[in-house]
Amino acid sequence: MKPFAVAVTILLFAPAVARAGTTIVAHDVPLHGERTLASAATQRFDLVGLHWQGSGSVEFRTRSVAGAWSSWRPAAPEAEDGPDHPVEPGWRIGNPYWTGASDRIAYRLHGRVTRLRAYFVWSVDDQLPPRRLSIAGSPPIIVRASWGADESIRRAAPRYADAVRLALVHHTAGTNSYTRSQSAAIVRGIEVYHVKGNGWNDIGYNFLVDKYGQVFEGRFGGVDKNVIGAHAEGFNTGSFGVAVLGTYNASAPPAAAQTALENLLAWRLDVAHVDPLSTVTVASGGNARFAQGVPVVLRAVSGHRDTGFTDCPGNALYARLGAIASQAAELGLPKLYAPSVTGQPGGPVEFQAQLTAELPWTVTVTDSLGLTVATGSGTGASVDTGFVGAAPVALALKSPSAKPGTISPNGDGVDERTTVTYTLSAAATVTATLRDADGRQLATLFSAPQTAGKHSFSFAADGIPDGVYTIFLTATEGTKTVTASVPVTVDRTFSRLAASSRALSPNGDGRLDSISFSFALARAAHVRVDVEQSGRLIAPISVADDLAGDQSVTWDGMTQQGRAPDGTYAGVVTVTTELGTAPHSVLFRVDTVPPTLRAISFRRRMFRLSEAAVVSLSTGGRVYTRSFKAGAFTFPLSRAVTAYRITAQDAAGNLSRTLRSR
Secondary structure (H helix, E strand, C coil): CCCECCCCEECCCCCEECHHHCEEEEEECCCCCCCEEEEEEEEEEEEEEEEEECCCEEEEEEEECCCCECCCEECCCCCCCCCCCCCCCCCEECCCEEEEEEEEEEEEEECCCCEEEEEEEECCCCCCCCCEECCCCCCCEECHHHHCCCHHHCCCCCCECCCCCEEEEEECCCCCCCCHHHHHHHHHHHHHHHHHHCCCCCCCCCEEECCCCCEEECCCCCCCCCECCCCCCCCCCCEEEEEECCCCCCCCCCHHHHHHHHHHHHHHHHHCCCCCCCEEEEECCCCCCCCCCCEEEEECEEEHHHCCCCCCCCHHHHHHHHHHHHHHHHCCCCCEEEEEEEECCCCCEEEEEEEEEEEEEEEEEECCCCCEEEEEEEEEEEEECCCECCCCCCCCEEEEEEECCEECCCCCCCCCCEEEEEEECCCEEEEEEEECCCCCEEEEEEEEEECCEEEEEEECCCCCCCEEEEEEEEEEECCEEEEEEEEEEECCCEEEEEECCCEECCCCCCCCCCEEEEEEECCCEEEEEEEEECCEEEEEEEEEEECCEEEEEEECCEECCEECCCEEEEEEEEEEECCEEEEEEEEEEECCCCCCEEEEECCCCEEEECCCEEEEEEECCEEEEEEECCEEEECCCCCCCCCCEEEEECCCCCECCCEECC
């Protein structure tokens, strides 16, 4: 269809002024059914963001003040950035895109678009020397005042979560072509667009990192506080969002940016006492992918794509998150994770935590005047004082958990049942009941007197339909009753996960150069398949909405850094349904080293193997095959032979050197 020129008119408001001359103007773009709108003159800008209504999508390109046109760009590559409750229902909100100094823009529409509004930001590079904050072991952080945050435009005071449980990593999906001194201007532009354009309370991210390794304070409220951001709809509470400036689909961020990200995550998760390599189950606050209340299993260092329908933070950066989390876990040791206190003021208390190493520890309990009232000490990685203090032990149900949290009683022998574990502070009668999502009691699982200490029982969900349930625990002693609960999901969607072989050798010899992971789906589901090693992401393989039936995904042994090194890996299939998200894994090895076969005696057919292998002996036109473990063996034959060849092949298809008897 022939494009036509369109006049762009200012309809909403005059430029709003931010610090350092940062301005924003909004233009409503007239639409008359054309798919491509010819370039429109506008005031000079260096950052643009688009809003539109309708189910379609929008692309744009811009012309620099030097006259060069950019390529076409999607307006909203990361559409689920934002607060938990959209400010402008019905509008689709695009990402802020740093264009550099530009003076014209063109639009291209796909599908149904009924309204289009463009926000143009001019954020001057003032090149002020940055002032950095460093507190309690934090990396250098450029504070809001230093990068030029406009505190006058903040719409509300910050809100705080009870605790931080994970980090969500983003990329801003803008250009990677910016200078070190422009980074602050980009952050200012994002702030003004988020507040004046999107109507949010403040900039959405808690931190921003540029490609040079500079770390910027994001949302107001304190870098070491549990500030609730607006960066992952449905998952803002209890997380902090870190955005790397730029787009990282094809290439990973530079080493300086990755190092800064590792240092920031190591410090901020340590403040929250969260293990960067741990996982956590989070109840969704509600978004397009996960309905409100759905439990989702996330890594402590997750990507935005783990919480919504988005490619953020780009394939290349997402593939590095496992290694980044591993490095963050190694920084600042020793660390203390998951501290918890059980007890009441004035009574006995118990402190529990995990250390990253076997160390001597001492816990001191003080009163409101700072006087020591009790202590506990020990040695090891697990810290548990037991109840300390002079008062009688109060009845309590502590640390209830169900592992795994999602079970699939479908007969394939995997995750058929869950083990529920809890600790009683004092002897009591414990009753366990099963309740559905509406709180209705479905069954009593058991009721029995139990002693103080740790207890567990198994739950198999026989005859229970798929759904989200709660196991409700009640402990009673005399007139005292305490309760606790633990969620359990029953989901028979996934079954029969298997690897095509126990090992692969991606060396191009045509033997087991790849591995396939097969599984079955009882109904349609969103499926992500990754390769991990010791909990670290090694290679993302596929993300798809699969239909019911048998599925298979193949990995060629390659990662972003090249061929995967030899070692033990896990094929991890993460399945998301309306009931939640559950990971499933199968172990395998990458092995490119051929077995070593040595002769002890050709006459007696005695040999030695370096590893388990299938050994083939050829003689007189016939081939005899036997399996042997590592070590010395004798190849059995019913007749004597003097001339033969013998070779070994391991589980990965690697062939040994062929030995000849003469």
